Amino acid sequence: MSDSPGQQSRYFLRGEVLEIDGDFTFRTIHGFIQYCRKTLPQFSGEHLTIDIEGIRSMDSGGVTAINFIRKDLEKRGIGTTLSGGSSRTRKKLDVFSEAEAGIEEESEELVRKAGYFEKLGKRSAEIFNKYVTSFFKLMSEITYWTFAGLFTKRAYRKGEVSNQAVLMGVNAALIVGMMSFIIGLVLALQSAAQLRSFGANIYIVDLTVIAMMSEMGPLITAIMVAGRSGSSIAAEIATMKVTSETDALKTMGVIPVRFIVVPKMYGGLLTMPFLTILADVLGIMGGMLIAGAYLDIAPVVFLNRMGDVLYLRDIIFGVVKSLVFIYLIVISGSYFGFSASKVDSGVGRVTTSAVVFSIALVIFADSIMGLFFY
Amino acid sequence: MEGKHSIIEVKDLISVMNNTVILSDINFHVEQGEIAVIIGGSGSGKTTVLKHLLGLYHSMDQAVSVMGENPSVLEEHEQKAFYKKIGVMYQEGALLKSLTVGENVGLPLEQHTNLPPDFITEVVRLKLQMVQLENAIDKFPSQLSGGMLKRAALARAIVMDPPVLFCDEPGSGLDPVTLYALDELIINLKEQLGMTVVMVTHDVSSVLHMADRVIFLEKGVSIFQGTVKDAKYSDHANIREFFARGMGE
Ligand SMILES: Nc1ncnc2c1ncn2[C@@H]1O[C@H](COP(=O)(O)OP(=O)(O)O)[C@@H](O)[C@H]1O
Ligand SMILES: [Mg+2]
Numbered sequence: 001m002s003d004s005p006g007q008q009s010r011y012f013l014r015g016e017v018l019e020i021d022g023d024f025t026f027r028t029i030h031g032f033i034q035y036c037r038k039t040l041p042q043f044s045g046e047h048l049t050i051d052i053e054g055i056r057s058m059d060s061g062g063v064t065a066i067n068f069i070r071k072d073l074e075k076r077g078i079g080t081t082l083s084g085g086s087s088r089t090r091k092k093l094d095v096f097s098e099a100e101a102g103i104e105e106e107s108e109e110l111v112r113k114a115g116y117f118e119k120l121g122k123r124s125a126e127i128f129n130k131y132v133t134s135f136f137k138l139m140s141e142i143t144y145w146t147f148a149g150l151f152t153k154r155a156y157r158k159g160e161v162s163n164q165a166v167l168m169g170v171n172a173a174l175i176v177g178m179m180s181f182i183i184g185l186v187l188a189l190q191s192a193a194q195l196r197s198f199g200a201n202i203y204i205v206d207l208t209v210i211a212m213m214s215e216m217g218p219l220i221t222a223i224m225v226a227g228r229s230g231s232s233i234a235a236e237i238a239t240m241k242v243t244s245e246t247d248a249l250k251t252m253g254v255i256p257v258r259f260i261v262v263p264k265m266y267g268g269l270l271t272m273p274f275l276t277i278l279a280d281v282l283g284i285m286g287g288m289l290i291a292g293a294y295l296d297i298a299p300v301v302f303l304n305r306m307g308d309v310l311y312l313r314d315i316i317f318g319v320v321k322s323l324v325f326i327y328l329i330v331i332s333g334s335y336f337g338f339s340a341s342k343v344d345s346g347v348g349r350v351t352t353s354a355v356v357f358s359i360a361l362v363i364f365a366d367s368i369m370g371l372f373f374y
Numbered sequence: 375m376e377g378k379h380s381i382i383e384v385k386d387l388i389s390v391m392n393n394t395v396i397l398s399d400i401n402f403h404v405e406q407g408e409i410a411v412i413i414g415g416s417g418s419g420k421t422t423v424l425k426h427l428l429g430l431y432h433s434m435d436q437a438v439s440v441m442g443e444n445p446s447v448l449e450e451h452e453q454k455a456f457y458k459k460i461g462v463m464y465q466e467g468a469l470l471k472s473l474t475v476g477e478n479v480g481l482p483l484e485q486h487t488n489l490p491p492d493f494i495t496e497v498v499r500l501k502l503q504m505v506q507l508e509n510a511i512d513k514f515p516s517q518l519s520g521g522m523l524k525r526a527a528l529a530r531a532i533v534m535d536p537p538v539l540f541c542d543e544p545g546s547g548l549d550p551v552t553l554y555a556l557d558e559l560i561i562n563l564k565e566q567l568g569m570t571v572v573m574v575t576h577d578v579s580s581v582l583h584m585a586d587r588v589i590f591l592e593k594g595v596s597i598f599q600g601t602v603k604d605a606k607y608s609d610h611a612n613i614r615e616f617f618a619r620g621m622g623e
Binding site: 025026059060061064092155157160240243244245247248249250251252253254 | 386388390399425428430434436437453454457458460462464465466467468469470471472473477481482485486530
């Protein structure tokens with residue numbers, strides 16, 4: 001490629017400043033790179049300022065050229081700073097440097113040779129930023145379409161919401177019910193001996209009911225659902241990504257989140273409260289069994305006392321929690337699903353991460369909500 | 375070449391992903407009503423070029439123009455309007471596994487129009503007839519063979535009669551007879567509807583059969599674009615070899 005008459009660029013190294021002027025595009029960067037290859041090896045300073053104030057136009061080639069020499073210099077331990085530049089030039093740099101992680105704007109005082117831990121820290125901060133940003137982006141997109149989906153034309157298959165409600169909710173009922181019954185049983189059993197030694201038998205009711213309703217019920221349900229649905233959401237989306245189904249949706253004018261995630265969100269939000277209440281009830285029944293067997297508290301007495309200690313507020317709190325949990329589970333399942341790519345074909349990897357992450361998120365959210373509402 | 379106008383233009387396109395340069399210098403154009411074929415070894419970047427044309431990957435302002443627009447920088451509603459004008463047949467077929475073949479083919483219509491469902495079914499039936507799949511309308515993609523999947527994917531891509539059709543390796547995995555029929559179908563679309571077609575293929579016979587223009591990629595660089603005739607006598611040994619191999623068969 002030769003310089004066309006309309007496109008000219010100039011560049012000179014003066015002391016610790018490299019100045020670039022004119023049109024900095026594919027048509028002109030060739031000379032620039034040659035110039036840098038010749039002059040920069042002799043550069044002996046600790047820091048180079050690249051002055052891009054004079055750049056009139058720039059394309060991806062120009063951006064790459066700048067990043068290219070900066071990388072080179074940084075390898076030699078020479079810090080670089082960009083100075084000046086019109087907003088258009090800056091924007092191009094941003095757009096095209098996205099892929100080139102590791103080249104970050106540095107402020108003047110930070111420019112010196114970075115130590116190992118500094119690099120490690122910086123890299124982790126970048127990774128953190130990248131993932132956290134994309135997580136919240138997806139979260140807001142899903143949240144938006146969950147609400148907007150109520151008022152706009154349906155973008156998913158007819159019957160998909162009830163299909164998902166069955167998959168996520170109804171099919172989970174047996175395991176959720178069983179688990180919470182056992183937990184209720186164990187919880188009561190563990191405390192029975194203690195309570196008896198104080199003669200405080202009746203408090204077994206308070207303990208079981210409050211613990212199940214406001215804490216264990218929602219939590220057990222969420223953990224079971226995260227294990228079942230969090231993983232399957234991640235696997236389904238990851239598979240769709242690998243087989244280009246998500247691309248196909250996009251190019252048919254369908255927003256993938258609306259087609260794939262929103263019906264799952266609706267299905268989950270609809271069934272999760274019922275699952276949670278089921279877990280509460282069965283857990284309390286487990287406690288009731290132990291109360292009868294070990295502490296001589298008849299079911300009638302148990303239920304009577306339950307009426308005294310059970311407040312509507314606790315039930316509502318449990319339900320609200322369960323809604324928050326399913327919201328987080330669907331989002332983290334989707335996040336890991338969408339993060340899969342053909343290159344590392346990581347369907348298995350993302351499913352595991354989705355489960356671990358959604359359970360962690362659920363427990364985290366549980367403690368936050370506990371702090372706020374108690 | 376005067377009188378026609380370029381419907382697709384790619385200028386100095388480069389593509390960087392995860393710190394790897396995948397495309398470093400792609401230049402070509404496609405004129406209205408042509409069948410342009412992108413050829414190149416596996417991993418040479420053919421699918422990546424298509425994804426840039428479709429706006430699935432970001433391209434710099436001037437690097438990509440399809441019907442006058444760079445789809446990767448459009449606003450959401452503009453993008454939707456853009457996608458109404460193109461059809462895409464993906465390398466893997468990419469039929470949605472949760473929908474039947476008929477629902478798959480009808481999805482673009484359902485998205486972009488307010489037509490009544492029974493009318494949509496009618497259109498779907500017609501398009502499936504064109505690819506000889508009318509019996510598969512209520513089947514799920516998992517119940518179809520590879521060749522049938524490809525044809526269903528083509529039916530979906532052309533359901534709205536888009537002015538521009540993109541096909542990524544439509545022929546791979548097809549037997550020669552089915553492949554010939556598929557090529558004929560695409561030629562018909564071009565001749566009867568004036569569709570512009572951009573397709574990726576490995577198959578020399580398809581190229582000779584249908585291409586108006588070939589674009590040859592090598593390691594992320596477009597080393598040749600022009601007519602088939604010019605390509606056969608190109609200076610590039612790899613290109614000559616590609617055609618020689620095909621004609622020797
Ligand atoms: N998202 C991606 N991230 C990183 N590398 C990729 C990505 N997509 C494709 N590649 C790499 O780019 C090259 C070209 O890929 P592709 O365009 O699919 O080739 P082709 O379709 O010509 O076989 C391959 O080496 C592939 O591994
Ligand atoms: Mg490919």
